Amino acid sequence: MAGSTLGTIFKITTWGESHGTGIGVVIDGCPAGLALDTADIQSYLDRRKPGQSRYTTQRNEEDTVEILSGVFEGKTTGTPISMVVYNKDQRSRDYGDIASYYRPGHADFTFDAKYGFRDYRGGGRSSGRETIGRVAAGAVAAKLLRSLGISFLTYAKSVGPVEISSFDPDEIPKNPLYMPDAAAAQKAQAHLEDCMKNHNSAGGVIECRINGIPAGIGDPVFEKLDANLAKAILSVGAVKGFEIGDGFWASQTDGNTNNDSFYMTKQASVGKQTNHSGGTLGGISDGDTILLRAAVKPTPSISSPQKTVNKAGENIDISICGRHDPVIVPRAVVVVEAMAALTVCDAMLLNMTARIDSVMDFYTSGKDKAASGNTDI
Amino acid sequence: MAGSTLGTIFKITTWGESHGTGIGVVIDGCPAGLALDTADIQSYLDRRKPGQSRYTTQRNEEDTVEILSGVFEGKTTGTPISMVVYNKDQRSRDYGDIASYYRPGHADFTFDAKYGFRDYRGGGRSSGRETIGRVAAGAVAAKLLRSLGISFLTYAKSVGPVEISSFDPDEIPKNPLYMPDAAAAQKAQAHLEDCMKNHNSAGGVIECRINGIPAGIGDPVFEKLDANLAKAILSVGAVKGFEIGDGFWASQTDGNTNNDSFYMTKQASVGKQTNHSGGTLGGISDGDTILLRAAVKPTPSISSPQKTVNKAGENIDISICGRHDPVIVPRAVVVVEAMAALTVCDAMLLNMTARIDSVMDFYTSGKDKAASGNTDI
Amino acid sequence: MAGSTLGTIFKITTWGESHGTGIGVVIDGCPAGLALDTADIQSYLDRRKPGQSRYTTQRNEEDTVEILSGVFEGKTTGTPISMVVYNKDQRSRDYGDIASYYRPGHADFTFDAKYGFRDYRGGGRSSGRETIGRVAAGAVAAKLLRSLGISFLTYAKSVGPVEISSFDPDEIPKNPLYMPDAAAAQKAQAHLEDCMKNHNSAGGVIECRINGIPAGIGDPVFEKLDANLAKAILSVGAVKGFEIGDGFWASQTDGNTNNDSFYMTKQASVGKQTNHSGGTLGGISDGDTILLRAAVKPTPSISSPQKTVNKAGENIDISICGRHDPVIVPRAVVVVEAMAALTVCDAMLLNMTARIDSVMDFYTSGKDKAASGNTDI
Amino acid sequence: MAGSTLGTIFKITTWGESHGTGIGVVIDGCPAGLALDTADIQSYLDRRKPGQSRYTTQRNEEDTVEILSGVFEGKTTGTPISMVVYNKDQRSRDYGDIASYYRPGHADFTFDAKYGFRDYRGGGRSSGRETIGRVAAGAVAAKLLRSLGISFLTYAKSVGPVEISSFDPDEIPKNPLYMPDAAAAQKAQAHLEDCMKNHNSAGGVIECRINGIPAGIGDPVFEKLDANLAKAILSVGAVKGFEIGDGFWASQTDGNTNNDSFYMTKQASVGKQTNHSGGTLGGISDGDTILLRAAVKPTPSISSPQKTVNKAGENIDISICGRHDPVIVPRAVVVVEAMAALTVCDAMLLNMTARIDSVMDFYTSGKDKAASGNTDI
Numbered sequence A, B, C, D: 001m002a003g004s005t006l007g008t009i010f011k012i013t014t015w016g017e018s019h020g021t022g023i024g025v026v027i028d029g030c031p032a033g034l035a036l037d038t039a040d041i042q043s044y045l046d047r048r049k050p051g052q053s054r055y056t057t058q059r060n061e062e063d064t065v066e067i068l069s070g071v072f073e074g075k076t077t078g079t080p081i082s083m084v085v086y087n088k089d090q091r092s093r094d095y096g097d098i099a100s101y102y103r104p105g106h107a108d109f110t111f112d113a114k115y116g117f118r119d120y121r122g123g124g125r126s127s128g129r130e131t132i133g134r135v136a137a138g139a140v141a142a143k144l145l146r147s148l149g150i151s152f153l154t155y156a157k158s159v160g161p162v163e164i165s166s167f168d169p170d171e172i173p174k175n176p177l178y179m180p181d182a183a184a185a186q187k188a189q190a191h192l193e194d195c196m197k198n199h200n201s202a203g204g205v206i207e208c209r210i211n212g213i214p215a216g217i218g219d220p221v222f223e224k225l226d227a228n229l230a231k232a233i234l235s236v237g238a239v240k241g242f243e244i245g246d247g248f249w250a251s252q253t254d255g256n257t258n259n260d261s262f263y264m265t266k267q268a269s270v271g272k273q274t275n276h277s278g279g280t281l282g283g284i285s286d287g288d289t290i291l292l293r294a295a296v297k298p299t300p301s302i303s304s305p306q307k308t309v310n311k312a313g314e315n316i317d318i319s320i321c322g323r324h325d326p327v328i329v330p331r332a333v334v335v336v337e338a339m340a341a342l343t344v345c346d347a348m349l350l351n352m353t354a355r356i357d358s359v360m361d362f363y364t365s366g367k368d369k370a371a372s373g374n375t376d377i
Helices: A038-048 A096-100 A108-115 A121-126 A128-146 A169-174 A182-197 A225-234 A247-252 A329-353 A356-364 B038-048 B096-100 B108-115 B121-126 B128-146 B169-174 B182-197 B225-234 B329-353 B356-364 C038-048 C096-100 C108-115 C121-126 C128-146 C169-174 C182-197 C225-234 C329-353 C356-364 D038-048 D096-100 D108-115 D121-126 D128-146 D169-174 D182-197 D225-234 D247-252 D329-353 D356-364
Strands: A011-016 A022-028 A065-067 A081-086 A151-159 A204-211 A239-244 A262-264 A270-272 A290-296 A306-309 A315-318 B011-016 B022-028 B065-067 B081-086 B151-159 B204-211 B239-244 B262-264 B270-272 B290-296 B306-309 B315-318 C011-016 C022-028 C065-067 C081-086 C151-159 C204-211 C239-244 C262-264 C270-272 C290-296 C306-309 C315-318 D011-016 D022-028 D065-067 D081-086 D151-159 D204-211 D239-244 D262-264 D270-272 D290-296 D306-309 D315-318
Touching: A011 A128, A011 D022, A011 D081, A022 A128, A022 D011, A022 D022, A038 A065, A038 A128, A038 A329, A081 A128, A081 D011, A108 A121, A121 A128, A128 A151, A128 A329, A151 A169, A151 A182, A151 A329, A169 A182, A204 A329, A225 A239, A225 A290, A225 A329, A225 B225, A225 B239, A239 A247, A239 B225, A247 B204, A247 B239, A247 B290, A290 A329, A329 A356, A329 C329, A329 C356, A356 C329, A356 C356, B011 B128, B011 C022, B011 C081, B022 B128, B022 C011, B022 C022, B038 B065, B038 B128, B038 B329, B081 B128, B081 C011, B108 B121, B121 B128, B128 B151, B128 B329, B151 B169, B151 B182, B151 B329, B169 B182, B204 B329, B225 B239, B225 B290, B225 B329, B290 B329, B329 B356, B329 D329, B329 D356, B356 D329, B356 D356, C011 C128, C022 C128, C038 C065, C038 C128, C038 C329, C081 C128, C108 C121, C121 C128, C128 C151, C128 C329, C151 C169, C151 C182, C151 C329, C169 C182, C204 C329, C204 D247, C225 C239, C225 C290, C225 C329, C225 D225, C225 D239, C239 D225, C239 D247, C290 C329, C290 D247, C329 C356, D011 D128, D022 D128, D038 D065, D038 D128, D038 D329, D081 D128, D108 D121, D121 D128, D128 D151, D128 D329, D151 D169, D151 D182, D151 D329, D169 D182, D204 D329, D225 D239, D225 D290, D225 D329, D239 D247, D290 D329, D329 D356
Parallel strands: A262 B306, A306 B262, C262 D306, C306 D262
Antiparallel strands: A011 A022, A022 A081, A065 A081, A151 A204, A204 A290, A239 A290, A239 B239, A262 A270, A306 A315, B011 B022, B022 B081, B065 B081, B151 B204, B204 B290, B239 B290, B262 B270, B306 B315, C011 C022, C022 C081, C065 C081, C151 C204, C204 C290, C239 C290, C239 D239, C262 C270, C306 C315, D011 D022, D022 D081, D065 D081, D151 D204, D204 D290, D239 D290, D262 D270, D306 D315
């Protein structure tokens, strides 16, 4: 069924395969009047592009975005924003091997099981390149949210077994792993060198902090803000776990510790003394920083020998060649941020109809200036 | 916005507040012809009812379900199945205190922030009683899945800091905490006795194993099976984390370990030597057991003194009286199972249109016997 | 699949069969704070209840609505509003005949073709009683819209071949057919007397005028206001046609005549000299009266002899006994109005996010007073 | 809000403006394995391209489609099919006039009222070129339906006041108006010559017959097949009315006439002696030909003088120059067919889960061959 559309108001639809003509996304429902140009998108895409360090694939992918519709005179028009990144490298190759067997840890087998066959070139639709559409759309959502005072801070909390033990946001862009702890980043790089030597790979944990979300965002029961964040994050290829606030740790602690006491802030608003909740209560934002984590599995593409089966139903031994990321965490940081931005943006727009007095205010305060009707006829 | 509807084909809509007239659910899209009676539902609801042990609230809630529509002569008709559990205890009470302040760890503040006011009686819509609708619907989904050979095994993996160290499924129904390890269950009960003495509470981890799902279920990109499971599980009130397969542990290990090798089974189908993936690859089921975990926070209702604010904007000290569960894990086991069943059921139905040959087979093999047309006129 | 849910923000789900326990609806997404009690709903339901005149069925149906959730202290809470009308007359009867054959003009055959069997008691889910849920929900939508200055005027434009030739709104409630032309109403009643004598039935056209909708409501391409009105109206059982503005007549006229000239009104807003468009241009409201029409087919339940087939595959002759409406137009007037109200209400709420300046105004003008965050920690 | 997505399983999202980079569509949810190449799409697009006769605009638009994703080795892969038609003629022009005022009968005013500004170049998103995406997607839906034995016959039933009085399907492609009556086509062309002389325009009625749909398609209550057809058809820019079967005429006739008697066909299936219903009963297909009609308004772009207002709020007189269709009916024929195909295709896919025995048959009859599970471990 249709699985490439996400969101209710701010709705995105992605398309494209790794080695097809291109990768794209259509954003429908973006409010009109938002200043937008390709630079806004490109800066996000550049954060996921390969070849930035020893620890990301050395493939040469420019990934230049084009806006095909929905922007006029530098502003969004309210109609669909279509964006595309054409694949540079579509030359015909020999994909014979990869076509004939199922790579462990990849979606080759499950695509065949579902559809009967698959576009095997570079992973087709299940390639990491699929995230280009997400990141391009997330850049628009993030720009919209910035105008509402909402900002994101996303980084690697751990790489393989190496976890940060201090937190300095200024450190994040200074190391190729986007870790907020220089010492940990050093250790993590040493770990990756080992991985590379052993034809092995590593995973990690990405953490995202969202500041500036007012209280009241998200909807009770199934459309909880954290439930939609979980779906958005788990929909990223290699993610195997999600936490909000204290997450799994909360399950081991006690109520006295875990409950965040409320207090009146100096601005006479309601604050919390602690943030074990991670910024949501009952699935609705509580005005505090949203804190979420994504567990990323080790890159499944490794060049050491592996056992698998081929389409003829034989047990075989394989070694996957090619240029692969020993860890995808650094490039996935912006993907997690994009998915969080898309989710929050949609929830913010959906929240605007929560109260009848807001609706009345919108329609009767003269803000809807164009409204008319030929009442004097 | 509308947050109480879930699913695309097998779609549920829940309603009701803790102390209103009742709690209900409408299932729309259940295939016609499924044998169904209230006993199928009641057996699920009984697993979440209070008063089953020292460790669940002693409130007397019968929670008897009635089917109001959609079943005729013992079978589902294909039209909406409406079910209700009337609240027995709706007598007017003094809710003065709870109405005036925000309980830490609860959704009181966020509901007010969103809607401007709230039904404060027993937590209103954010009460744990809201899950009655989920469980009733989940019972129908589970029955449908049973007819397809799919079964669920759900249990407490840990309670507070006490984790299981062995796994015996027969043990699960024998202890009040639904743990598959008798010794751990003993230790966990001792922990809960301590909690109760200290007016404190505990959380835990619920694990769910789903057997019998064929490969190919779930859809690429945003409607991945694990992404929808994550959303469904996180939408349960007290859940703060979700894992599939090795989950967060996968982030610390390496690709060589984490990749599950494929091999040909004796039945000449594709199997996996291990199940680190937890039964999904690329978000699509791989034919193996689906293994997921939910982190449940400690019950926020504790009777020890807490600090909070009231609606007048004053910092106050409170103590919450009443009968509360020191841990909700045992009662939440069936809720997690219900959410998993709803998600899998919808994904199974959605998968039926994945291939054109299945569509052609359905419409041209004479299975659609009623089809006609007055072609001889 | 799930066909009983309608709407994106203001979302309704109906359930129930003619002779089941009851008929109900859940409204999810109604803004919080709307004053609402059962009288608001009942007044709408009373407009569709039978037995009001010689020309509607003489069955005794009280159709008393109960609100089960979502209203607290007289106001909507923002959570699902569940409403039910219990069926008074559920005594076991002999439905043998109707169960065994397919009534011409009814959905008996198509339900069997789709689902393999059907709840044949009184038409089951395809009974006219199904509209109770629509009308109850429409009453809430209409009340919300009234607070925004939007009103509805709905009436019979024709009954069988008898069409109105004058328009006096005061006349509408004075005749049992809700026609705005006393002379036409007389002729139509004579026509219905003939129908009844001949065991025959009549149809008619219902017209609905919606005043007060500001310009800008509805969304380009597929979610055009008139497209959604068409769907909502055609979803009513006996409706076979839909028009907006000049409708089919527009197809016969010319551009010079059909184009409505714009002019500046005395209030310095944009008005139209004529309203051939029926209040929408490009599917978006133009500030003028929305004018739509629904073509209602003659009641298929007639007591004169008819030819049909039974489930055994035999050609048979039947005569349907029982109390039936010779025309359903008078009772369908409020159903058409309800469907229009639901559609407009959803479109009004969806429109609130159309411009980024509205979004910024909502979130930054201090209107979202509850928003906070512990920024001073 | 997001208005450019349609469908539940077979879901399309369109994008693009008249004078932007291009017009496109993404189809998501098309079953895998359907043979598809650009020729399948192009043949549909060619039916709507301008310059085919004196009665369509003489603009030179090639409208060549490219498939960007979702097709591999000549077959659909089950993942999104992205298609684009690049606009050839994007050179910068002087649009000064059209930018400053509101053309009568167009969406200029309503777009401004909604969004605050608009892409005024050639009508922007509300241009007739927007239908390119619909037609491209409809071509895929139609191809899928052909493989199920479903075919479409679409034609002009009337142009302006000239209606067909005979029906010869072979005549349809022989005249530039696609009328199935040569004499009427002659008269209609004479009428159009008059329109052109008078700088005026005409509308018409398009009729569509769909053959081969089995009984049982469409869903009760809101997702009725005819309700979704009505929405799809009314969503086409210039359509002002919709009928199924006898449509508005049904409202004037009587039950005895309008009811279609059932009988057993020679193939021992259920047939109807007549087809007043137009192929649906209770919103579900009855196995007979689906017969629907769309009322198309006269082209609003006329070069005779008109009165309107400009953005400065002044009453002005205008004359619209340029190459315009004196009637859009001939080019809209394929658009109506495309919308019908999209609607039927989605309904057919949705119907596959209507019965539990179909679901069980699908999953347990060995058809889902890929399914496995490592049950022997």
